[in-house]
Amino acid sequence: MEMHGTTILAVRRKDKAAVAGDGQVTLNNNVIKHQAKKVRKIYQQKIIVGFAGATADALNLSERLEHKLEQYNGNLTRAAVELARDWRTDKYLRRLEALMIAVDKKRMYLISGSGDVIEPDQPIIGIGSGGVAAQAAALALSEHTEISARKIVQEAMKIAASICVFTNTHIVVEEL
Numbered sequence: 001m002e003m004h005g006t007t008i009l010a011v012r013r014k015d016k017a018a019v020a021g022d023g024q025v026t027l028n029n030n031v032i033k034h035q036a037k038k039v040r041k042i043y044q045q046k047i048i049v050g051f052a053g054a055t056a057d058a059l060n061l062s063e064r065l066e067h068k069l070e071q072y073n074g075n076l077t078r079a080a081v082e083l084a085r086d087w088r089t090d091k092y093l094r095r096l097e098a099l100m101i102a103v104d105k106k107r108m109y110l111i112s113g114s115g116d117v118i119e120p121d122q123p124i125i126g127i128g129s130g131g132v133a134a135q136a137a138a139l140a141l142s143e144h145t146e147i148s149a150r151k152i153v154q155e156a157m158k159i160a161a162s163i164c165v166f167t168n169t170h171i172v173v174e175e176l
Contacts, residue, residue: 006038007130007167008050008102008161010108010139012123013149016175017103019048020153022161023170035170044067046104047076048174052128053098061100062088065111076104080117088115099127105176107163126156130164152176 010019021038024031030149035095038058039050043066050059068079100111101156110118110125124142137156138144141147147155161167 006052006128007134007157007164008038008052008101008128009126009138009147009153009156010050011105011152012108013152015081016149018149018153018173019050019101019103020157020173021050022157022167022173024166026153026166034168035061037172039172039174042066043074046074048103049100050101050176058098059096065102068074076102076107078111080111084111084115101125101127113172130160130167133163134160157160
């Protein structure tokens, strides 16, 4: 059985950052949940994380990132690098199957189990089944409109949901 069903999109615009996630989880060809929450604020409500992949693994990584943030006084860059290092080298963590986006007021990172901590060139990143469609829509909206980061993620996620069968319109948005 193969589990699908996540689209996460992060956008920074002007002095705001917004991260959105859809609510759909599918198992093979069946939708088993419509309103999963895949985006949340952590570390004193100063960091937003969104995750794609196995839910238990993603929640474990989110908790570990929060612990690293506490250890490094909220320094997202340092915490992300240390989490990625642990994720890549620890025998238990290496088995976790997830991707994570972490955003604070200044930075945006994609964090993976292969040791990647990637800060995108543009202030937009999408992951998961519909991540490419959501990111493309967000880039177009960002370049051709003046709407807010929140509105961009909402509209781009709707577009992704209309294209990707593993993405739905039950969207959760968190904003800084």
